Amino acid sequence: MTPVLDINGLGNGYGGADVISGISFAITEGESVAILGRNGAGKTTLLHSIFNIGPPCTGQVLLNGHPIARLPTYRIARMGVALVPQGRDGFPELRVRESLRLATLTARVASSHPCTMETIYQQFPRLYERRNTLCANLSGGERQMLALARALLTQASLIVLDEPSEGLAPMAIRDMLQPELLKLRNQGYTVLLAEQNIALALAVATRVIILSDRKIIFDDSTQEFRKNPDIQRMHLGL
Numbered sequence: 001m002t003p004v005l006d007i008n009g010l011g012n013g014y015g016g017a018d019v020i021s022g023i024s025f026a027i028t029e030g031e032s033v034a035i036l037g038r039n040g041a042g043k044t045t046l047l048h049s050i051f052n053i054g055p056p057c058t059g060q061v062l063l064n065g066h067p068i069a070r071l072p073t074y075r076i077a078r079m080g081v082a083l084v085p086q087g088r089d090g091f092p093e094l095r096v097r098e099s100l101r102l103a104t105l106t107a108r109v110a111s112s113h114p115c116t117m118e119t120i121y122q123q124f125p126r127l128y129e130r131r132n133t134l135c136a137n138l139s140g141g142e143r144q145m146l147a148l149a150r151a152l153l154t155q156a157s158l159i160v161l162d163e164p165s166e167g168l169a170p171m172a173i174r175d176m177l178q179p180e181l182l183k184l185r186n187q188g189y190t191v192l193l194a195e196q197n198i199a200l201a202l203a204v205a206t207r208v209i210i211l212s213d214r215k216i217i218f219d220d221s222t223q224e225f226r227k228n229p230d231i232q233r234m235h236l237g238l
């Protein structure tokens with residue numbers, strides 16, 4: 001089966017200094033993969049390289065077998081991959097329903113996971129309750145739900161999330177974010193998740209990749225990761 005995402009020898013950096021180099025991994029349909037690494041390990045740089053945001057990367061990136069490394073970001077998005085960015089600033093001046101409607105405008109025609117405003121309101125009842133609220137007035141957890149819902153409305157089949165737990169209260173992570181990420185996994189979405197919250201990553205991911213010193217130093221199942229306290233201590237500072 002062709003992997004959903006296939007990365008070969010990827011490198012990137014800023015001002016001539018490598019942040020990541022020689023990164024290779026593939027993700028098959030339905031996998032839920034967590035990228036872990038300390039602050040500044042290059043998680044965002046890696047995710048942005050997939051979307052061709054920031055400096056152009058070296059190496060090869062295939063999406064469902066198609067090379068995308070030099071394509072403009074909007075074209076990559078239209079091929080069925082969505083980014084929930086770190087920080088999730090979004091459109092504070094819009095109402096929730098307007099922000100969701102905007103996401104539907106960029107939707108692809110064909111999708112293995114058809115998603116409409118109605119299905120989104122069923123999946124996220126909180127967003128339905130808040131549909132007339134300005135995005136600026138949402139709580140952190142609600143804002144993260146909105147960002148996720150917007151990604152789903154683009155009809156993406158690969159969902160990429162950059163540290164969705166950042167800045168959220170532990171209760172919002174446990175009661176809002178974690179159940180939604182598990183739902184995605186159970187619905188068969190392919191998920192790539194950068195996180196510093198190890199507990200969340202282990203709860204929702206089937207596989208763990210660790211970035212350290214510009215490289216991938218671990219790539220195995222969540223169970224194997226749990227058996228490796230040395231890796232966790234040395235490279236994640238746990």
Ligand SMILES: Nc1ncnc2c1ncn2[C@@H]1O[C@H](COP(=O)(O)OP(=O)(O)OP(=O)(O)O)[C@@H](O)[C@H]1O
Nearest residue numbers: 014019037038039040041042043044045046163196
């Ligand atoms: N636009 C930029 N210009 C220059 N250096 C950058 C830029 N963006 C990131 N860096 C540097 O690249 C390195 C990797 O940053 P990156 O944001 O990819 O890490 P990260 O793993 O996502 O970290 P965090 O967990 O804090 O989000 C850091 O040293 C950072 O300072």
Ligand SMILES: [Mg+2]
Nearest residue numbers: 043044086163
């Ligand atoms: Mg980051």
